[in-house]
Amino acid sequence: MTTRVPFDLDRYLEGIKTRPCFICGCVANDPSFFHHRVYEDSETIIFLSKYPTLQGYCLVCPREHREDLSKDLNKAEYLRLQEMVYLLSRALKTAFNAERIYVLSLGSQQANSHLHFHVAPLPRGVPLEKQQYNALMVENGILQIDELEMARLAERIRIALTAEMTDQQASSSD
Ligand SMILES: [Zn+2]
Secondary structure, eight states: OOOEEOOOHHHHHHHHHHSOOHHHHHHTTOGGGOOOEEEEOSSEEEEEOSSOSSTTOEEEEESSOOOOTTTSSOHHHHHHHHHHHHHHHHHHHHHHTOSEEEEEEOOOSSSOOSOOEEEEEEOTTOOGGGSHHHHHOGGGOEEOOOHHHHHHHHHHHHHHHHHHHHHHHHHHTO
């Protein structure tokens, strides 16, 4: 069982206010914005959160820098992004035998303005008072997962996601 370690929120907030967009940096393969990638296509990129509070915690993002969920995506673009959120949710459910899948769009105009969806699997057996926001907040500490294990997690999710995408293609061509 992976335990949580304290997270330096003040330092993190100071850092994200001054750095360039971390999602655009990841898309551009800037090593200072490296994240373990799960999936990418011409429109979407999915990678593991660098500060996970749950195992398998992913971010789903448009590759292009879009900010306003209600204005910067047309309906078709939004629905394609949501389709990836749906398929990833199914993959996380399978890969982690999750009790629930949490989905949030967060971000801030002061930092992390690039639109992204948090998609995170809640394990079975977490006490009620430790579920929901409590399970997601970095203020309650983050999981200490080494790089090798992060790469393994990304691979595990990638395999499950590929299976979901294959199933979907098969059912849509029936
Ligand atoms: Zn960006």
